[in-house]
Structure formats: C-alpha cells, structure tokens
Amino acid sequence: MIDLLTQLGKKTRYSFAKLGRSSFFLQQLLMGITDVLVRPQLLSKQLYSVGVLSFFLITISGLFVGMVLGLQGYYILSNFGADEALGVMVATSLVRELGPVVAALLFAGRAGSALTAEIGLMKATEQLSGMEMMAIDPIKRIVTPRFLAGFISxxxxTALFSSVGVLGGHLIGVSLLGVDxxxxxxxxxxxxxxxDDILNGVIKSIVFGFVISWIALFEGYDAIPTSEGVSCATTRTVVNSAFAILGLDFILTALMFGDI
Amino acid sequence: MSLNNTIVSVQNLTFSRGNRKIFDDISLDIQQGKVTAIMGPSGTGKTTLLKIIGGQLSPASGSVFVNGQNVHQLSRKNLYTLRKRMGMLFQSGALLTDMNVYDNVAFPLREHTDLNESMIRTLVLMKLQAVGLRGARELMPNELSGGMARRIALARAIALDPMMIMYDEPFTGQDPISMAALVQLIKTLNTTLNLTSIIVSHDVKDTAAIADYIYIISHGKIVGHGSPEEIENSKSEWVQQFMHGKADGPVHFHYPAPTYIDDLLAFDKN
Amino acid sequence: MQHSIKQDTLVGLFIAVGIAALFFMAMQISNLSTFTKEDSYTISAAFENSGGLKIKSPVVVGGVRIGRVIAITLDQTKFQSIVTMKIESQYNKLPEDTTASIFTAGLLGEQYVSLDPGGLEDLLINNSVIDITQSAIVLEEIIGQFLFKSAETKE
Structure with a gap:
C-alpha cells in the first residue's frame, strides 16, 4: 500500500516536472516566432513537409467521411421522410465536430509523429547539440518553424476536410440517391x-493545431536520445495528442454550444 | 589572457550526475596554439568535460574560463558570441541530415554572417579543400562514410575561423587510412590556422603522437599530466596501466559490486 | 538553403486551396451569403406567448423562408414577448396588416414564425410592428383543455 502511494507520488512528481519543462519549452519556442517571420523560407520548407504532405491523406479521408455520412444520413432521414435535411446533417456534423476532430487525429498521426521522430533523431545524432555549439539556438532554428507550420496547416x-466532406455527401446524396x-x-x-458553426469549428482546429504541434515537438525534444527513446516518444505523441484532442473537443464544445 | 597564454582554464571543477561524481575537484589549463589531449578510460566523462567547457552543461561547483571569460556566468547572448569562436567536432559528426555537404559547411556562415552567396561559396570550397573533400560537396550525409562525415564536420567547425576546436573521440571507429588522414588533418590545421585543439580520446597511440600536452583522468580525478614523454615515463602505476593497456591494475577489471560469493547467494537469502 | 521552385509552388497551392476551402465553408455551407446586414430589414411582433421559439428560428411566408428571429425580449409593462425578426430585403412587399403566428413544424419539430400577408396597400418597413399575432400553441395547454372538457361532458 505504501509502495503504491510512493509510486503515485513519484508519478505525480514526474508529471509536474514534465509539465514545467514543456511550459518552459513553449515559452522558448514562442519567443522564436519573430526570428522565423524574418526568414520565411524556413517556414516554407516546413509548411511543405507538415502541410503539403498531409494534403492527400486529409482530403481523401474527408471525401470518404462525407460519403459515409451521406449514405448513413440518407437511410436514417428517409425513414422520417426528411431526406431534404441531408445537407444540414452532413454539414453540421462535419463543420462542428468531425472535421476538426478527425482532421486533428489524422494530422497527429501523420505530421505529429513525423515531427517527434525527426526532432528526437536530431537529438540522438547530436545535431541539436552540434547546433548549440555553433551558437545557433536549435529551438529558434529548428523547433519554431515546425511549430508555426503545424499551427497554420x-x-x-480542417477546412479542406470539411469542404470535401460536404461535397462527398453531395456526391452520394444528390448525385446517387436523388436528394433534391x-x-x-x-x-x-x-x-x-x-x-456559431463555421467560426467555432475553425477555432477548434486552431486550438488543436497549437496543442498537437506543441506536444509533438516537445516529445521529440524531451525524448531519451536512443532509438527506443525516440520510438516511445513518437507513440506518446500520438496517444497524448489523441487524448488532448478529444478532451479539449469536449471542453470547447461545452463552451461554444452549451450556452443554455 | 593570462601570463602563460592559457586559453582554457578549468578551476576546481566538480560535476555529478545523479549520485555519481563525474569530476571531483579537477583543475587543468590549456595552452594557446597547442594540441592538448584529455585521455582516460571510457565512461570517465571526457565528453561531459567538453560540454562543460562549451557551456552546454553547468558544473556543481568550480569555474571554467575560456579566453578570460567565465563560461557559466555569461549571459546567453555573450555565451553564443563566445561559442562562435569555439568549434566542436562531435563523435558522430552531427551533420544536419536534411541538407547536403555544401549546405552543411555553409550553414554556420549563413546563420551568422551576411555574406553573399559567392563569398560563401568561396569560403565553403576553401574549407572543403582543407579537409580534402571538395569533390564530395553534392553528397548527402547518409552517403558519407564515418571518416568522411567527421572531416566534413571538421570543415564546418572551422568555417567561422574559431580560436579553438574541441574534438570528441575523433579516432573512434576509423579504419587505419581515415585515422591517419584525421591525425594529419588535426595537426596541420592546428599549425596552419594557429588553432588551439583539445582532443578527448581513449586512443593512446595516435593521440599521444600529435599531442603537445596530455591530461589523464580517472575516477573524477586527474591522475597524471605532462608532455607525451613525461607521461610515457611516468612512475604512476595507473598511468602505466592506461598507456600500455593492461587489463588489470589500479583500474579494476570488475565494475564495483558486492563480493562474488555474496552476490550469488543473495537470491536464497531473500 | 536551396529551396526548390516546385516546393514553393506546392506550398503556395496548399495555402490557396486551404483558404478557398475556408471561403467555401463561409459562403456555400453557411448562411453568410444569404445574410448580411445591408440587405435586410427588421420587424417585430408582440406575442402573448412565444413558446419554444428561439433565436435563429425561421420566419416563413407560405412555406418559403424569408428571414429569421434575431431577438426575443419581454415587454415588462404588458408582459408580452417581443419577437424581433430580420427579413431579407428582397421580400419587401409585405402589407402592413400582415399577421404573425407561431407554428410548430410537425408534432414535435422546431417552432417558427409564419407571416400571413393581409390586403392593405401600405407595406411593412424597417422597425415596423406587426399588430395582429397568434401565440404559440403550447401542447400542454391543449391537452389540459381537452381533458377538462371531456371531464365536463361526462358529468
């Protein structure tokens, strides 16, 4: 029993230490923003690897999610003779919930894990240390551009995901099943x-972008510099991002739509 | 700079990791323009010493002066200014893997200077020529052998014309030819560029061949120092064991542990 | 840093498509295109009981949606519910004696305001007040009345 409490205490201490390190990391990272804006070519490169390379995954997923919503929605709504409401159903669920959440989960898996692995390996191969010894701040030079790229992308x-999804619902509902x-x-x-709907969805995706980029980069930077350490950190990024997305989504939804 | 041209001065340094004391009150001086070797068995924290000199780690007590400045009391900005004048060659080379050799060597120049591309090109080619790899400028780091990567990293370390270079285990895992190339390179660079070199190594023969002065560290203490000849003829049993590679001696073959018999029987007692 | 033209182009394309998607969401998916402040006018109506009417509930004429409810307030002197509605300016031919009723879409559906145009020449303009109204039908009241009546007839 005492052992269990000791374990709990230890875990708590570790969690707080980690929270502290990550806050300090975030502060450092944010201080680098002006330096990055002066050199936009750094950002452009990261927008490519974070944004452009996630483009197809996100649009294809959006299309299929929209098509499935169109199909399922049609069968349910036509039971009540309300198949004209298909557009409302597809768009509301995409714009409010599915778009921000699913796009963020996919983004954490695709771009977040890649960011963690990249930073973690740079640490393991002494690239970050080497940069520090060349009098170059690795946080400003390496981390901040990636953070901004994630935050912008x-x-x-998400907007692409939702838009393509609505078109996918249209494809199934209107072109195939004959909704007006x-x-x-x-x-x-x-x-x-x-x-109420579009802007709140966008706000959600901005919050998710911030949190995923932060988690992914911190896990990479804080990783134990061995292959095993980096692989654990990558897993933690995906798991922690997923929890953060779902938890924050609940809180944000309650704040935004639970006004009564 | 102090009287006798000391460029790096470590005074009463103590550093611990966890409960283990890596350095216990050590002091050493490194002369300008000389090649100084810091040797010792693996795991004695030689790399840690370089990181402390470079200001990446802070000691528990004691101080490190580089060029007359106390490294660990400098502001971040001044520390970075100082680091521009200190090159460091990591064991792995630490090249940036997402850019080719040319861009790697150009990296510190582009980050720290406002030189135009043609000036940078000239400088990069000069540095690459110095390490004999001008022809490899288009290669990516993953296409380089370990020895080549280290030489490129060396070209990058001298890109900003530093006053000193710290080599972290430069000879580990090299075949005899690249080893010879590196040994010669370190020596030539030291004389032609008027550098100060600090080599951390456990490779006795090759390091002793180019070093002007040697410090030997063990168990957090300096156990011997002097010119290669002095070290070779040292009376210290310890130094003799290290320099001549004997398996047992003052440094025990066994890692500290309870006695063998007790350890074997320990399971039954529990 | 050698940054290729292809990479820049793709990044540019990505940003452009992303912004286009945001624009698409605002204009095509939501009501931004049908509602802006300039091309609408506001009228209000006082109901005894506005029932389950909510902000954003539709305002219809003959089944066609012409506007929506933007505010529901209480008149503290008459204890009436003042429902303010925003009507698209293209529907500017509503006579002054239009009546407003609150109906429910289906048995359990959302409540909405239905306007029934009268015959006068004068038209409703910005900030007009509709005088003739019919309150929301509250299901519990009807059921209550029905039960009361059936009890009466039995006796």
Missing part, C-alpha cells in the same frame, strides 16, 4: 451560421 487542412440538389444546399445554408 491544421486549420487549412436545391434543398441540400439551401437547408444547409439556412441552418448553419457563420459565427
């Missing part, structure tokens, strides 16, 4: 609000 990828095209769009436009 995810909202754009006019009511697909008009009912959607009538029930979705720019601020």
């Amino acid at each position: 995810l909202p754009l990828l 095209e006019g009511s697909y769009w008009s009912q959607m436009q009538a029930s979705l609000d720019v601020y």
Whole structure:
C-alpha cells in the first residue's frame, strides 16, 4: 500500500516536472516566432513537409467521411421522410465536430509523429547539440518553424476536410440517391451560421493545431536520445495528442454550444 | 589572457550526475596554439568535460574560463558570441541530415554572417579543400562514410575561423587510412590556422603522437599530466596501466559490486 | 538553403486551396451569403406567448423562408414577448396588416414564425410592428383543455 502511494507520488512528481519543462519549452519556442517571420523560407520548407504532405491523406479521408455520412444520413432521414435535411446533417456534423476532430487525429498521426521522430533523431545524432555549439539556438532554428507550420496547416487542412466532406455527401446524396440538389444546399445554408458553426469549428482546429504541434515537438525534444527513446516518444505523441484532442473537443464544445 | 597564454582554464571543477561524481575537484589549463589531449578510460566523462567547457552543461561547483571569460556566468547572448569562436567536432559528426555537404559547411556562415552567396561559396570550397573533400560537396550525409562525415564536420567547425576546436573521440571507429588522414588533418590545421585543439580520446597511440600536452583522468580525478614523454615515463602505476593497456591494475577489471560469493547467494537469502 | 521552385509552388497551392476551402465553408455551407446586414430589414411582433421559439428560428411566408428571429425580449409593462425578426430585403412587399403566428413544424419539430400577408396597400418597413399575432400553441395547454372538457361532458 505504501509502495503504491510512493509510486503515485513519484508519478505525480514526474508529471509536474514534465509539465514545467514543456511550459518552459513553449515559452522558448514562442519567443522564436519573430526570428522565423524574418526568414520565411524556413517556414516554407516546413509548411511543405507538415502541410503539403498531409494534403492527400486529409482530403481523401474527408471525401470518404462525407460519403459515409451521406449514405448513413440518407437511410436514417428517409425513414422520417426528411431526406431534404441531408445537407444540414452532413454539414453540421462535419463543420462542428468531425472535421476538426478527425482532421486533428489524422494530422497527429501523420505530421505529429513525423515531427517527434525527426526532432528526437536530431537529438540522438547530436545535431541539436552540434547546433548549440555553433551558437545557433536549435529551438529558434529548428523547433519554431515546425511549430508555426503545424499551427497554420491544421486549420487549412480542417477546412479542406470539411469542404470535401460536404461535397462527398453531395456526391452520394444528390448525385446517387436523388436528394433534391436545391434543398441540400439551401437547408444547409439556412441552418448553419457563420459565427456559431463555421467560426467555432475553425477555432477548434486552431486550438488543436497549437496543442498537437506543441506536444509533438516537445516529445521529440524531451525524448531519451536512443532509438527506443525516440520510438516511445513518437507513440506518446500520438496517444497524448489523441487524448488532448478529444478532451479539449469536449471542453470547447461545452463552451461554444452549451450556452443554455 | 593570462601570463602563460592559457586559453582554457578549468578551476576546481566538480560535476555529478545523479549520485555519481563525474569530476571531483579537477583543475587543468590549456595552452594557446597547442594540441592538448584529455585521455582516460571510457565512461570517465571526457565528453561531459567538453560540454562543460562549451557551456552546454553547468558544473556543481568550480569555474571554467575560456579566453578570460567565465563560461557559466555569461549571459546567453555573450555565451553564443563566445561559442562562435569555439568549434566542436562531435563523435558522430552531427551533420544536419536534411541538407547536403555544401549546405552543411555553409550553414554556420549563413546563420551568422551576411555574406553573399559567392563569398560563401568561396569560403565553403576553401574549407572543403582543407579537409580534402571538395569533390564530395553534392553528397548527402547518409552517403558519407564515418571518416568522411567527421572531416566534413571538421570543415564546418572551422568555417567561422574559431580560436579553438574541441574534438570528441575523433579516432573512434576509423579504419587505419581515415585515422591517419584525421591525425594529419588535426595537426596541420592546428599549425596552419594557429588553432588551439583539445582532443578527448581513449586512443593512446595516435593521440599521444600529435599531442603537445596530455591530461589523464580517472575516477573524477586527474591522475597524471605532462608532455607525451613525461607521461610515457611516468612512475604512476595507473598511468602505466592506461598507456600500455593492461587489463588489470589500479583500474579494476570488475565494475564495483558486492563480493562474488555474496552476490550469488543473495537470491536464497531473500 | 536551396529551396526548390516546385516546393514553393506546392506550398503556395496548399495555402490557396486551404483558404478557398475556408471561403467555401463561409459562403456555400453557411448562411453568410444569404445574410448580411445591408440587405435586410427588421420587424417585430408582440406575442402573448412565444413558446419554444428561439433565436435563429425561421420566419416563413407560405412555406418559403424569408428571414429569421434575431431577438426575443419581454415587454415588462404588458408582459408580452417581443419577437424581433430580420427579413431579407428582397421580400419587401409585405402589407402592413400582415399577421404573425407561431407554428410548430410537425408534432414535435422546431417552432417558427409564419407571416400571413393581409390586403392593405401600405407595406411593412424597417422597425415596423406587426399588430395582429397568434401565440404559440403550447401542447400542454391543449391537452389540459381537452381533458377538462371531456371531464365536463361526462358529468
């Protein structure tokens, strides 16, 4: 019993130490933003590897999620003779929840893990240390551009995911199952609000982009510099990001839509 | 700079990792323009010493002066200014894997200077010529052998014309030819560029061949120092064991442990 | 750093497509295109009971959606519910004696305001007030009345 408590205490101490290190890391990282903005070519390179390389995964997934929503939604709604509401159903679920959450989960798996592995290996092969000895701050030079790239990319990828999803729902619902095209769009436009729905979705994706990039880069930077350490850190990135996304999504949803 | 041209001065340094004392009150001086070797068995924290001199790690007590400045009391900005004048060659080379050889050598120049591309090109080619790898400039780091990577890293370390270079185990895992190339390179660079070199190594023969002065560290203490000849003829049993590679002596073959018999029987007692 | 033209192009394309998607969401998926402040006008109506009407509930004429509810407030003197509605300016031919009723879409659906145009020449303009209204039908009241009546007839 005492052992268990000791373990718990130890775990707590480690967690706090890690939280402290990661906050310090975030502060350092944010201080590098101006340096990166002066040299946008650093950012461009990272936007390529973080954003462009995730593009296909995200759009294809968005298309399929939209198509499945169209199909399932149609069967459920047509039972109540309400298949004109298909557009509303597809768009609401995508813009409010599925878009931000699924895109963020995919992004954590695709780009987050890659960031952790890259930074972790740079640490393991003494590249970060070497850079420090060349009087170059690795956080400003290596970490901050990747952070900004993640932070910028995810909202754009989420918008793509949701848009392609709505088109996918249209493809199945309107082109294949014969829902009226006019009511697909008009009912959607009538029930979705720019601020309440679209903007809140975008805010969610901005928060997720911030958190995933932070977790991924910190796990890489904090990794034990061995192959095993890097592989554990990569796993932690995906797991912790997933928990963070789902937890934050609940909190944000409650704040945004639970106004009554 | 002090009277006798000391460029690096380590005074009463103590450093621990966990409960293990890596350095216990050691002091050493490194002369300008000389090749100084710091030797000792693996695991005595030689690399740690370089990181302390470079300001990447802070000691528990004691101080390190480089060029008259106390490294661990400098502001971040001043430390970075000082580091521009200290090159360090890592064991792995630590080349940036996402750019080719040319860009790697150009990296510190591009980060720290406002030189135009043609100037950078000239400088990079000069440094690459110095290490004999001008023809390899288009290769990526993963296409280089270990010895080549180290030479490229050396070219990068001298890109900003530093006053000193610290070599971390430069000879480990080299075939005889690249070893000879590196030994010669370190010696030539030291004289032609008027550098100060600090070599950390456990490779006795080759290091002793180019060093002007040798420190031997064991168990956190300096157990011997002097010119290669003095070390060779040292009366210290310890130094003799190390220099001539005897398996047992003052340094025991066994890692500290309870007595063998007790250890074997320990399971039954529990 | 040699950054290739191809890479720059792809990054540019990515940003452009991403922003286009954001734009698409705002214009095509949501109601930004149908609602901006400039091309709409506001009218209000006082109901005895606005029932389950909510902000954003639709306002329809003959089944066609022409606007939405933007505010529901309580008039503290008459204890009436003042429902303010925003009507798209293209529907500017509503007569002044239009009546407003609150209906429910289906038995359990959302409540909405239905406008029934009258016959006067004068038209509703910005900040007009609709005088003739019919309150929301509250299901519990109807059931209550029904039960009361059936109890009466039995006796």
